[in-house]
Amino acid sequence: MKHFSKGLFVGAFVGALTIAAPLSYAATPKDQLVIGTSLAQVLSLDPHQATEGKAVEIMSNLYDRLVNSTPDGKIVPQLAESWKVDDKGITFTLRQAKFASGNPVTAKDVVYSIGRLLKLDQAAAANLKRVGYDKNNVDKLVTAVDDKTVRIDFSGQVTAEMLLYRLAASTTSIVDSVEVQKHVSDNDWGNAWMRTHSAGSGPFTLNRWSPNELVILDANKDYVTGAPKMKRVIVRHVPESQVERLMLERGDIDVASAMTAADLATFKDKQGFTIQRIPTGGFYVLSMNAGNQYLSNPKVREAIAYGIDYKGIEKTIMGPYGRARNVPVPENFEAAIPNPDWHLDVEKSKQLLAEAGFKDGFSLTLKTIAQTPRIDLATAIQASLAQVGIKIDIQQGNGSEIIAAHRARDFDLLIPQTSAYMPNVLGSMEQFSSNPDNSKEANNAGNFVWRSAWDIPELTALTAKASMEPDAKKRGELYVEMQKLFVEQKPAVLPMFERFEPIVLSSKVQGYVGHPTQLTRLESVTKSEAQ
C-alpha cells in the first residue's frame, strides 16, 4: 500500500509539474454559499447545549423556534402562527409544519424541547432559568393543550415581552421529539447524537460537521415556506485571517467573518465587496475584581474609568469592531442615557487615586483571551493606565483558561465581552446590573457581576422591578434610573466599547442580513454570476 501510494505520488507530482499552468480554479457555484470563519469554538450543534455565536448561526438554520426576532428586533411568527397573551401566560397556535424527517411539528414536540433544554441544564438553559423556569417546574408551566396548541405559563418573574424574546433565541429551538428519542443513550436526552446531527424543521439540514474543518448544510426541500435558493451552504474553518482575506478576494468564499481589523480594512471601498457591521447590543468590558484590595474602592474604579483613552482606542484599534460607550446600553436603544463624562484625563485620574490613598500607584494583572481585538485593547489599556501610575501586567491565554479564571474570581482585571438577547435596556443591561447573592458560597459563576465580586443589592432590586413592570412608560423610567445608578456606583464591570460583528460579503451575494444575536437565516440568500 505504502509503495503503491508513494509511486502514485511521484507520478502525480511529475504530472502536476508538467500541467501546472493550465490548472485553474472555478469560483464557487451559483447554488452554493460558502462562508469562511473560525469554527474553533464550535463544540456542539445541539441547540439545547451550544451557545457559542458561530454554533448559533448554524443552528438557527437547522431549527425553527416558536417565534423569531428580526434583525431590527421585532418578534415575528415562526412555528407559532399566532399567540394570545393573558395575565397568566401565552397560548401559541402552531402552523402546519413538518420536520426534515417528515414528522409533523406538534405541541408535544414543543413541550419536549423546552423540557429537554431545562433538564439537560447546561449553559443554554441559563436564559430561561434567569427568569424562573427550571427543570422542576417546566412540566407544569409548559403544556400541550391539543396537537397544535401550546400553553406557556409565566413563571412569576417574567413579562410576556421578555418571555417571547427568550423563546426567539436559538436555545429554545424546537426539535423533532420522535427522532431525538430514537437516539437516546445513557439518559443523555440524545445529546451525544444531537451534537453532530440535526432533527429540526428549519430550512436546512446538517449533512456533515467535521470539527474545525467544515460544516455542510443541505437545503430542506420541503421547508414550510419553500426550498431555500442555495442547494448547499458550506461553512469552512479558516483560522488564519490573512488566508481568509485571500480566499475572499479569489472568490473561493462568499462571506467572511472573524477577520482581523487590519484585513477587514482592505475591503473598505473595494469594488465587489461590502462590509456589514452588525450591532450586537453587547460590549467589550473591563471586569475589575472588587474583592481586590485596591479595586474594592469606588474611587480607584473611577480613576481607572478616567485612565482609559476610549476615543483613541476606538480609532486605532477597534475600528469596525467597537464604538466607545460606558453605559451597558447601546445609545440608540430607547431610554438609553447619554454617556458619563469618563474620558482619558490623567490629572483627574491621579487625583482620584491620591484621594483613595494610593498616591504612588500600584500593580495589577490584566487577563485576556489572545484574540482580535481584545489583545490589542489590553496593550492600549496597559499603556494609558501606566500614565496614572497603575502598572499592568498582561496575561494572555486561550478561551478556556481565561473563562475559568473569570468564573473562579481569580483575576484583578479581565476583558470579557457580552451580547444582548433582546433589543432593549434590559436585554443588554441585565447581566451588568443583577447579582442576587455576592457571597463566595453562592458560587454563582454563571453571573457576570458575581464574578467581579461587585455587591449591588440596590441595583439588583431595581433590575428585578423593571423586569416585572408591565407599564411601558414606568418601565422606561426605571430603565433610566437603573443606568444612572449603575454609573453612580462606579462599575466594577466597566463597559468600554459597544461591540459590533463585522462581516465582509462578496457582492455576488444578495439577501444576507447579519443578525444581532447571530440568528442569521440563509433561506432567502441568493447569488448572482456577476461580481
Place this chain on the structure above:
Amino acid sequence: MKELSVAEFGRRLAHLLVSLFILLCVTFVIGRVLPTDPVGAIVGELADPAAYAAMRMRLGLDLPIYQQFFLYLNGLAHGDFGTAVLTGNPVSSDLAQAFPATFELATLAVIISTFVGVPLGLVAALFRDSLIDKIARVVALVGHSIPVFWFGIVGLVIFYAGLNWVGGPGRVDVFYEGLVTPQTGLLLVDSLLQGETEIFWNALGHIILPAIILAYAAMAYIARMTRSFTLEQLSQDYVIAARAKGVSPAGTILRHVLPNIAVQLITILAISYGGLLEGAVVTEIVFSWPGIGQYMTNALMIGDMNAIVAATIIVGFIFMFLNFLADVAYALLDPRMREAVR
C-alpha cells in the same frame, strides 16, 4: 551474528518503549496541570455550578491526578484513548480521520525534499565552492531560517491569489467537499479509486503548495547533509582511485559515492520525515489543512487533554519509531556497524 542482532533489536525496542512511556507521563502531567478548563468549554460559560460539577465528574476530572493517570493507562491498554471533548468521538477515531491528511502531506513533502535535496547536495559537493555550490548553500540557509508560517502566506499570495496556479487552503475546492468517501483517508488515492479524476486533480492542486513549503526546510537540511557526506567520500582513496581509472564524475557519484552514503542518508531522511510530520502543525494552520497539527492546536485551545495527550503520543511514537527504523537499517546495512555490534 543473528542472535546478537536480535538482542540489539530488543534493546533498541525497549529503549523506544521506555522513551514513549516517559513522553506519556510528561504530557499527561503537563496536560492536567495546565490551567485550562475543558468542562467550561463543554457546558458553556453561563452554566450553573451543578451542571458544571456533573460534567467534571463525568470526565473523571474530580479524581486525584494519579488515579486519573491509572485510569488513562488502563484505557490505553485496551486501545482506548478516551473521548475527545471537541468532537465527542473516541480520540482514536478522530486521529484515524486527521492522521491520513497529515500523512499525505508529509509523505509528499518528504518525496519532494528527497528528490530535490539529494541531487542538490551531490552537485554542490561535486562542484565545491563553485557558483552552484554557493547558490545551493544560500537556498539551504534560507530554507533553514525563514519560518514556515511566513513562507506559507507569501506562497499563497503569489501562487494562489496572484498567479492562480494552485488551489487555495483546504484539501480540495470547497464545493467538492464531501463528494469522495474516505477509504484510505488519503484524498489523492481515494479520489482515484473512486474514479473522480476531476477531484484528484483539484486535490493535487491544493496539496502541491503546502507540500513544497513544508518540504523546503527539510530539503535544505537534506541538501546540506548530502553535501557534507559526499565531500567526506570524495576525499577517500577509493574515489580518487576510481577517478584515476577514468570513471566520469557522474559515474563516480552514482556507482561509488551514493551507495556509500546511502545508510547515512536513510537516517537523515527518517529524521526529516518525523520532523515533517511534526512540522506540519504550522503549515496546517496556514493552509486550513484538517490534519493532526490542526487537531492538536484546537485541542490545546480548549484544553481537551485526551486529544492532546493522544496526538502527542502518536506524533512522538512516529518520530521515535522512524528513528528506531533508521537505527536498525543502519545496523543492518552498514558493515562497519555490524562489526561494532559483533
